[in-house]
Amino acid sequence: xxxxxxxRHGFPGGMSPPASLAALRDRIRQIEAPARHGMxxxxxxxxxxxxxxxxxxxxxxxxILGQGGDEEDGAAAAGFIAGxxxxxxxxxxxxxxPRPDLHGPGLLAHGLDPARLVLVCAKRDDxxxxxxxxxxxxxxxxxxxxxxxxxPMVAGRRLQLAAERSGVTAFVLRRWRNGAEALAERERPSxxxxxxxxxxxxxxxxxxxxxxxxxxxxxxxxxxxGAPAAWEVEVADATGxxxxxxxxxxxxxxxxxxxxxxxxxxxxxRAG
Amino acid sequence: MPLADALSFxxxxxxxxxxxxxxxxxxxxxxEWCGRYSPWTAPDSVDGIKIEITGCAHLWGGEAALAADxxxxxxxxxxxxxxxxxxxxxxxxxxxxxxxxxxxxxxxxTGEERMALxxxxxEALRLDPVTVHDLRRIGLKTxxxxxxxxxxxxxxxxGEGVARRLDxxxxxxxxxxxxxxxxxxxxxxxxxxxxxxxxxxLARAIERLVADLVPRLAREGIGARRLDLGFHxxxxxxxxxxxxxxxxxxxPRHLTALxxxxxxxxxxxxxxEDMILAVFEVDPLPPEQLDCVGDSPEAAAHDMASLLDRLGxxxxxxxxxxxxxxxxxxxxxxxxxxxxxxxRSSKSPVIPGRGRKPASPEPMNTGLWKMDxxxxxxxxxxxxxxxxxxxxxxxxxxxxxFQPPEPVEASWLVPDNPPIQxxxxxxxHRVARADGPERIAEEWWTEDIAMTADAIRDYYRVEDAxxxxxxxxxxxxxxxxxxxxxxxxxxFA
Numbered sequence: 001x002x003x004x005x006x007x008r009h010g011f012p013g014g015m016s017p018p019a020s021l022a023a024l025r026d027r028i029r030q031i032e033a034p035a036r037h038g039m040x041x042x043x044x045x046x047x048x049x050x051x052x053x054x055x056x057x058x059x060x061x062x063x064i065l066g067q068g069g070d071e072e073d074g075a076a077a078a079g080f081i082a083g084x085x086x087x088x089x090x091x092x093x094x095x096x097x098p099r100p101d102l103h104g105p106g107l108l109a110h111g112l113d114p115a116r117l118v119l120v121c122a123k124r125d126d127x128x129x130x131x132x133x134x135x136x137x138x139x140x141x142x143x144x145x146x147x148x149x150x151x152p153m154v155a156g157r158r159l160q161l162a163a164e165r166s167g168v169t170a171f172v173l174r175r176w177r178n179g180a181e182a183l184a185e186r187e188r189p190s191x192x193x194x195x196x197x198x199x200x201x202x203x204x205x206x207x208x209x210x211x212x213x214x215x216x217x218x219x220x221x222x223x224x225x226g227a228p229a230a231w232e233v234e235v236a237d238a239t240g241x242x243x244x245x246x247x248x249x250x251x252x253x254x255x256x257x258x259x260x261x262x263x264x265x266x267x268x269x270r271a272g
Numbered sequence: 273m274p275l276a277d278a279l280s281f282x283x284x285x286x287x288x289x290x291x292x293x294x295x296x297x298x299x300x301x302x303x304e305w306c307g308r309y310s311p312w313t314a315p316d317s318v319d320g321i322k323i324e325i326t327g328c329a330h331l332w333g334g335e336a337a338l339a340a341d342x343x344x345x346x347x348x349x350x351x352x353x354x355x356x357x358x359x360x361x362x363x364x365x366x367x368x369x370x371x372x373x374x375x376x377x378x379x380x381x382t383g384e385e386r387m388a389l390x391x392x393x394x395e396a397l398r399l400d401p402v403t404v405h406d407l408r409r410i411g412l413k414t415x416x417x418x419x420x421x422x423x424x425x426x427x428x429x430x431g432e433g434v435a436r437r438l439d440x441x442x443x444x445x446x447x448x449x450x451x452x453x454x455x456x457x458x459x460x461x462x463x464x465x466x467x468x469x470x471x472x473x474l475a476r477a478i479e480r481l482v483a484d485l486v487p488r489l490a491r492e493g494i495g496a497r498r499l500d501l502g503f504h505x506x507x508x509x510x511x512x513x514x515x516x517x518x519x520x521x522x523x524p525r526h527l528t529a530l531x532x533x534x535x536x537x538x539x540x541x542x543x544x545e546d547m548i549l550a551v552f553e554v555d556p557l558p559p560e561q562l563d564c565v566g567d568s569p570e571a572a573a574h575d576m577a578s579l580l581d582r583l584g585x586x587x588x589x590x591x592x593x594x595x596x597x598x599x600x601x602x603x604x605x606x607x608x609x610x611x612x613x614x615x616r617s618s619k620s621p622v623i624p625g626r627g628r629k630p631a632s633p634e635p636m637n638t639g640l641w642k643m644d645x646x647x648x649x650x651x652x653x654x655x656x657x658x659x660x661x662x663x664x665x666x667x668x669x670x671x672x673x674f675q676p677p678e679p680v681e682a683s684w685l686v687p688d689n690p691p692i693q694x695x696x697x698x699x700x701h702r703v704a705r706a707d708g709p710e711r712i713a714e715e716w717w718t719e720d721i722a723m724t725a726d727a728i729r730d731y732y733r734v735e736d737a738x739x740x741x742x743x744x745x746x747x748x749x750x751x752x753x754x755x756x757x758x759x760x761x762x763x764f765a
Contacts, residue, residue, distance in 0.1 A: 068738060069699055070763070075672045075740075079765020082671070092576065103673035103762060104595040104607030110671070110765060114595035119609060120583050121591045131583055138579045140572035200765070202704065202739040210707040211735050214764065235765055 037167040040088055043241050044233070047218070052225035056084065056194070059167040061160045063151075063192035065174045065221070067199035071182050074147060074175040076216055078102065079110045080198040081145055081171050083236025086111030088169065091142030094135035096120045096128045098147060098175075111240030116142070129155045136162035136170055144168055147175040149185070156191035195222040201232060218242070292318070302351070305508045308463070308546045309338060311456055312449060320368065322361060324449050339377035349508050354378075360385055361449060362441030366396030366415075385442050390416030397437040403430050415441075456500070456550030460484040467506045467543020471535055474503075474544065478531045479524075481549040486524045495520025495557030501531055503538055504546035511538045515585045518612075519577040520555035526578050530585050580612065601712055603761065604675055667710050668733060670743045670762030677759035680744070690732040694744065696760050701736040708732030709746075733764065 037059030041048045048054040056062065064077040085093055095102065095117050104114035120131045128146050135144035136159060144163075151172060163170045172192060176182035197219040203212040219230040233242040279285055299315045306313040309332070312324035325338060332338035335357050346353045352374055356367035359382030370392050372378040380388040389396060392415050394407050407430070412418050415438075418426075423435050439445035462481050468474060478501065489495060497520055503511040513534045521527060584592050593609040600606045682691035690706035709730035729745040736742070741764035748756035 068740070069697075070740060072697075073672055073763045075670070075763035076765050078671045082765070094579075100593060100609040101672045101674060102595065103603070103670055104597055105666070105669035106671035106673070106762070106765070107595075109668060114597070114607065117595055118580070118612065119593045119595070120587065121593070122587050127587065130586070134579060134582050138575050140575045141579075200739045200741060202737075203735060203741075211705045211733055211741065214741060215739070216765075 050229040058169045060193040061170040063172045063195040065197040076198045082107045082110040082112035083240040086240025089142045094144045096131040096146040110236040145171045147173045304510045360443040458551040462547045467545045469540040469543045489522040494554040495522045496551045498553035500550045502548040503544045505541045518580045520557040671765040673762040677761040682758035703734045706734040
């Protein structure tokens, strides 16, 4: 039933005002929801709770940034995206990038089968954006990833519209060529539904010499309909799942364990 | 006559240096433009163009009309010309150079070459100057005088050339004509009364050409793989859009979209008067319902192929690749970006005495990549790290791999240890933790090995103070002379 129908016929079924108000809100949320193509939960209550609809909206554009020197390489961001793609069906993925420096075994360690990737190399951002848009018009794809330096508002909006129409999810991996570009682009708003920053974090000590369990600091910088938040997680494993740091990663553990994890994540949560 | 003499005779003489290369290029361009009359055109030595118009003349209303059209267009381009049409290449050559005059083409019906050539001088037979000189010295000045001579005497005295040229000119011996380019398999042409230059008009013309072509392909059950669309401009230049498709296609919408997408690479100049769409490669394509919309695997494959076509035609097929696993220890060979749609090579040369060995790493099933996530499993089931480490069969690999590896300035305390700090891309990193080394050496069993000290690499996974994890390696042995060099080969996520 459309909104105008509601106005004409009144609230259906003689509901009491609070109940009908709730129903109406629900309906509006459904109409407004950017994600009519479904959600992909992270499988980690702490992160899912921060996202409206308890998961990453499919058929939308998500922006992922690196930090520090990794803004140029986009390694942590690529690993993060690989983890998400691993859980996002088995369809082909179009990955548009300026030079083919992805390494198959490395992606596989984060759960993404490299055989699913189709790489498109183009030098300029506008060419990469064009390729992304073409990909987003192809419903057979599971997702489209683009490593973009400069993302004008209009281009982002076009991607968002194409993604909404086809239901293909887009990930814009922001990869800046130099400090000047990073400075100009880092704070610029975009049309993406969410904006994440993934940074490599010192690995967790396991009482052994050498590198311990590698971790990320995942920040949700911007999210339509949600508040910013940050978590420290262990990197996506071979199933593509991230897990909360500090030894509480056992997802089959009792809810109590989750609760502790949540409290810790909460303490990291940044003020909106 | 030397230039100085010529100038003394005629002081106002306009001179220009000869540029044979540019002349040849513009002649080739003109030959290409002549493709509007026939697909078989080619430049002929330095001053002529040959066009095979068999089966084409009726499209212009006969040979005379064709010649008149050609003459009019050449005059408009201010090109002085002499045109001849004959049943043999040799006769046409002779008539164009020695019988035709500017403005009135010489046209000789098949079988009348003998009569037409008889009054012409012997130069008409495409002979070398020495032979021509010899023939003239013994009094044979015209083709007509040469004809009755006994062939064996001619051959004894002047070689096979004279007799062969005579036979070719009269059509007694076939003379194959090799066209300028590859001959197309199917070809459709569209001519305009007025030259067009507006992109929208060109797009509409493309639509019509494709609509002409598609039913022919459909009738024969084939789809186009490689196409060429030529834009013949009024100034005699020809611009091309060439494209290939990932799967044979005869979907008019798809083909039109591919051409229109590349229309901005075309400079129509003062206008385009002809457009020729030629198909150079076809593959069988059984009749199918191409427009079906649905979630069927065929529809998805069709969508995907059409996407790859669009991408490939914009960026070139080299820009499309997929990651392929190979059986190799060397990181850059273990995962390579292979061109999409390329046939996987299966040839492996036999090395004597060693049986069949792959010369290059063979592609393999990605299943071998499914690395044991021992560490992850250990975290879940409270296994000790040591057990996990034993279980983890494969060492970690970075998400990004730089090709070639990027050199860094590293400093270390003990030669066999990982560095304590390094400078990469003018940024300084202090090494906080490190794993390694993992030694990866050249594959000695392959043929192309260069057994240098650099061939041995010791890889370390290092973490800097910020937490970024790099894959460094030392090329060469630790205590060697000159000192080993360090590289960053990749970055972990």
